[in-house]
Amino acid sequence: MEATYRALCARGFARLTMQNIADEADVSSSLLHYHYDTKRDLLVAFLRYLLERFEEKFEDTEDEDPEERLRGLVARMLPEDESVESDVGDGGTDAADDGGTEDAEYDRFGLAILEVRMQAPYEDAYREQLRTNMGVIRARIADVIRDGVETGAFRDVDADRTARLLVDALDGARSERVTLGDDDAPGEVAAALDEFVLSSLVADGGDGR
Amino acid sequence: MEATYRALCARGFARLTMQNIADEADVSSSLLHYHYDTKRDLLVAFLRYLLERFEEKFEDTEDEDPEERLRGLVARMLPEDESVESDVGDGGTDAADDGGTEDAEYDRFGLAILEVRMQAPYEDAYREQLRTNMGVIRARIADVIRDGVETGAFRDVDADRTARLLVDALDGARSERVTLGDDDAPGEVAAALDEFVLSSLVADGGDGR
The missing domain is CATH 1.10.357.10 (Tetracycline Repressor, domain 2)
Incomplete structure (x- = not known):
């Protein structure tokens, strides 16, 4: 979630990809996809995390x-x-x-x-x-x-x-x-x-x- | 400007084209371009009109x-x-x-x-x-x-x-x-x-x- 925060600050939302977030988190894109099907799912989880x-x-x-x-x-x-x-x-x-x-x-x-x-x-x-x-x-x-x-x-x-x-x-x-x-x-x-x-x-x- | 207002309501900003506005105003696209070089110029004029x-x-x-x-x-x-x-x-x-x-x-x-x-x-x-x-x-x-x-x-x-x-x-x-x-x-x-x-x-x- 910290990686999502950093990636959002760096790239904004529109240009943000799952790969950007995987890179920030230093994990593989496939591991990230294992947890979140789509960018949307990840962003919703991130909003929940903020709350x-x-x-x-x-x-x-x-x-x-x-x-x-x-x-x-x-x-x-x-x-x-x-x-x-x-x-x-x-x-x-x-x-x-x-x-x-x-x-x-x-x-x-x-x-x-x-x-x-x-x-x-x-x-x-x-x-x-x-x-x-x-x-x-x-x-x-x-x-x-x-x-x-x-x-x-x-x-x-x-x-x-x-x-x-x-x-x-x-x-x-x-x-x-x-x-x-x-x-x-x-x-x-x-x-x-x-x-x-x-x-x-x-x-x-x-x-x- | 009324046509720009109607076109914005109908299509939003991102999908809006000069052609949409020309259609709403019932003028040719070339006449519209004669007055406004770009969608940006027209939108700025529209914001000025609102003011x-x-x-x-x-x-x-x-x-x-x-x-x-x-x-x-x-x-x-x-x-x-x-x-x-x-x-x-x-x-x-x-x-x-x-x-x-x-x-x-x-x-x-x-x-x-x-x-x-x-x-x-x-x-x-x-x-x-x-x-x-x-x-x-x-x-x-x-x-x-x-x-x-x-x-x-x-x-x-x-x-x-x-x-x-x-x-x-x-x-x-x-x-x-x-x-x-x-x-x-x-x-x-x-x-x-x-x-x-x-x-x-x-x-x-x-x-x-």
């Missing part, structure tokens, strides 16, 4: 309070230069390069994932897995918001709708950055979300609105 | 108050079933079909524009024009917010950052809808923006924070 990584990292934060968890989740969707975390994309990896390399990787990987998503209208397997990934990420964020509302840390809001705003705004900003080269988009949107959503949740926390 | 349409419609609202204008701008980025307007995409058209057809058109056109955007990293002309379009739309929204702050209708916020959140959140939601078929995304995000941004601007309006 598992997200879930693992999410579980690592279960001792944090809701505000800390929510801020951490937002930070994980940002490129390295805007974030204290070293994650990339929906689930990320732990590559430990310098900022510049990380950023280029964030952009290349983000673009590759968008390429997969552009195939979703025509390919059920991608669509279903991508919807599952977004749905689970949104559900975890909504759970954190609900926790915060229950403990009185946050004011009473529609958790699902709030989670959707956070995910879609950061997704839109990331897409703007990786397709149009507007590098400030994710950081600016995160700052706006902080002001209008996160701070607003906390500021009125516990008053039950 | 001009946006500007015209924006100017039509200059008698409205800032809150009304801002809500109208958000509504224009929504599909027909979520919106009272009949616009499509960044600038839209005035096709007057029933809701179902309009929605399918919103999705097909949205996907075609995303396809163009996916070419932006490799094609300067698309990137520059798409950045211009997004920049102008964002600037107009920021102007409306600044107007509202000046007249005391809105509380004092960073207008550019707020505009970016509005545009990117709606853009992310639209992309989620047209690629993954999550039809509720634009409406849900608009509702969240209403709650966290628009209502928050108005609620504290005039108190100078």
